[in-house]
Amino acid sequence: RKEVEQDPGPFNVPEGATVAFNCTYSNSASQSFFWYRQDCRKEPKLLMSVYSSGNEDGRFTAQLNRASQYISLLIRDSKLSDSATYLCAPSNQAGTALIFGKGTTLSVSS
């Protein structure tokens, strides 16, 4: 099993759609979990930290399921500006690295 797996997409959705991304991770000892957004070969930027209880930031909701070892990201009311690649990143057990998935590409069209 790969360390972090994401559906590469692309997800092509119209404006206003709701879209969900899943990410599975193999290391049950991971302590922290993040979603990053990356635009067209620019630097990854933190979108959200993911907590066990789930957390919401405006149109974005992240959830963590430790038992099943997956993380999800829900985007409601998609905007054109949401078009990007979304990277899932759990930390490794030792706290020495984030282990990045290869990313899921989202394209929102009008």
Place this chain on the structure above:
Amino acid sequence: EAQVTQNPRYLITVTGKKLTVTCSQNMNHEYMSWYRQDPGLGLRQIYYSMNVEVTDKGDVPEGYKVSRKEKRNFPLILESPSPNQTSLYFCASSSGEAHNEQFFGPGTRLTVL
């Protein structure tokens, strides 16, 4: 403004010509890391540093060196670059360790001919 800076942003060089990519952060972060990003392979860690004078290998350290003489700087050194080191490189830093959110520099696009 809190940020991570990298220089140069773009570099084309030839095989075997030593080069250094600088990375600097102004957030007083203990942890710094270098990643490379390649199509189909995602972001992979090259080296990391938990604090001054403390560095260690990541997943793909071959062909690279680093140093951490000061807290703010973490240069990446390619002693003898080869074409398979053509990549997009990112420096990142975080407070404490990698369990905390990492802030990324703007990236360095390196081409080795």
